[in-house]
Amino acid sequence: MKNMTIKTSLTALTLAMGLGAAQQASAANWLMLQGTEPAGSAPRAKLWGFVQAQYQKDFSDSFGAGEVYIPPKLIGPNLETQDQFNVNRARIGVRGSNFPLDSKTNYFVLIEMGRNGITNHGDAFAKVTDASVTFNHIPGARVRVGLFKNPGPEEGLQAIHVFDYINFTTVTNQLMLERYPVAGYTNAPAQSIPGADFNKIGNSVGAFRDTGIQVFDTFKSGSWETAYAVKIGNGSGLEITDNDNNKDVYLYLSTEKVYGGKGGRREGWKFFAWSQSGKRIDPNNTANEYDRKRYGVGTKYLKKPFRVSAEYMKGKGMIFQGPHRPGHMFNDLEASGWYVEGGWYIPKTKLEIDLRYDSYTREENHPTSVAGDESRYKTATIGMQYHFNKKTRLNMEYSNRNYESDTTAVNNQYEGVKGRFAIQVTAIF
Template sequence: MINKTIFKKTLAAAAIVAGLSAIQVAEAANWLMLQGTERPGAAGRAKVWGFIQAQYQKDESDPFTNANGDLYIPPKLIGPNLTSQEQFNVNRARIGVRGTGMPLDSSVNYFLLAELGNNGITAGSGGDAQISDASITINTDAVRIRTGLFKTPGPEEALQAIHVFDYINFTSVSNQLMLERFQQQGETNTAGAGGINLADTNTNSISGYSRPVGAFRDTGVQFFQSYKSGKWDHSYAVMLGNGNGLNFGDTNNAKDVYLYWASEKSYGGKGPRAQGLKIFAWSQSGKRLDPDDITTTDEQDRTRSGFGVKYLNKPFRVTFESMSGKGMIFQGQHRPDDSFNDLTAAGSYLDFGYYVPKSKWEIDLRVDTYTRDENHGTSAVGDESTFDTNTLAAQYHINKKSRVTMSYEARTFASDTTAVNNQLKGVSNRIAMQLTHIF
């Protein structure tokens, strides 16, 4: 966890920088501005846009074999369905519209986006489409105010526009620690001893949550601004949200608090692929009700924090992020169980990218690690487990809006509990290929 003192100092420094800077809106790109604002005087009434990602994935893991047959656990199956080890999928199919309702006045803009693909957003919603973003931003010189449903200030991997994500699958730390699952009363998330039989995957409860994953989003209000100071852009965001992901409404009176700071030195370019050196830190905190007993006032703190740096100056890219959390640690990548807990977890990743000069190729290498239930004694649940993945990827940019991404993930998962470790031993590599087209 980031020490609170450090975070307070960061915010204090941010305030000083903001004070020193004239109220001059930064022109360089950053996620807060790209997703929450429009170009003043140059935005349309309604710009239709979106993207489609079609993919193929194959998991090479071996089942855990015992007297019950060949048994599987979630990381050995392809999500979100968790019914096979090999499948084609339309992972994302999003269409949206954004702009300024009254183009003459740039002080108000909107952003609306719907997901029609097959992933954790729609698989849990029980429908074929789900609104993922619906927000309105009011822009003033002093502060910008964004309200509605949108991405929360947080880690770079989560906050960035997913259609320019350089890999196919998230790191374990983002997938397990940051991508929140919302368990309803009466829903279970168990796989039984040793996992599940592949024939039972359609009826088992390991993917039985009826609500969509959080998708790094929340409904609330965000105050943010970006300031230019020399070659640097400094941005901050403070958000209050329901802490209920894509689900409208709240389940308790407590509100999640999101804090974010980023400073970026621009090296040129604009939009999602803008080049620069960015350093950032963030914090999230909230409370969750016990999904198994919502009639009580039993609440659990959920805190997350992290920091990182991203350097992109073609042909090189280097990203490092560290994240940690306490409470509501998702127990699903093996021995699925209730996530209402006070456990801790932490992880990080290091990413290298090389844009092959005078070609359309890009080579990516990512090393990520995640430790779940840190320092927890071996027990029936909550055993400490480590998820290490090395991902080698290549991207071929057909044009600025279309690319092919290929990835090979070498996974080493382990637990300090023998029974669980026996299951994780079989987790092997994963191959994926994805075609992205942005329109």
């Protein structure tokens, strides 16, 4: 299986190298925006970052005589209350061309100091989320090494400070935002608040990142840009070091009709496909090894005043069962989901209206699995953004959630899952 994966990687790489005959692009997509600097005009060290402060309220009902809750009814990352203010993200970083006379090397460092799934475990003051160096010596095959984002789903790969919503779709949150339980983990039952203790994972979320090496580049042909990435990583998220001999393989291919603009909100119509595959070891039973496979295809169209995007994702193995049930996530189950969303930038105003619908099916085709029967999660979100200026905006959203499970005990709790309101300010510097 590993040989086959490497073969697939090489085929993709060869295909992408073939595209090298086309003219090289400068910086135009997430791979390039995050992994490269503009040649000859990058600073030695550019200080940058952003702050996201938010308030969220969950309207879900408790269940049973003990008025107990489950994680989807509480506000993360602490999962102790149904409404709270939070500084969700406070990131500061430095990037640039370390030796400005030589455009062939650049670096990227970013540290998280907000309170979220990255920092919540162990009450970490800060955690490094990115630390990478890119070598641009080989035409058509740039090489990036270190800790950085994995080529993958749009919600994970894109810069989070230009994300058009506050909360991820359920499919991205559950299927793609990987959790890493530590040895000695235990499950937790539904609990009452205050005092609930649901975080049983023990490590930071993966934050769609991994430590490894990536070969990538982008090629321009007329108004079309085609990008590829092949990454091999530890499969250990933000933990940087590896805990086994297995390596993850990440593949990504995109092509985009570029309409104009630049940066994270460049206008264009992008089509992309990706895959991720690796193995995970159960830290409570290191003899047990599980495949983790993820695939996805999607598209994103942005030409103001309209934006439309959609993505389908599928996964097998290591299907997340909630932060309170790490004991069930070492599995060979299947899951899939999709989302479609759109935005309308109201002309001559600073307002933007966003609509999103996402669907996620967990334990697909496994009605008698140990982790429970099939569960379905459907969420409709209406959002609004007010852009004070290019670097500062206010997001507001309300999500109507409809969760159901074929397992009666789980479904009893899911029936009480209701709407969630969130408001967030983002300031980029």
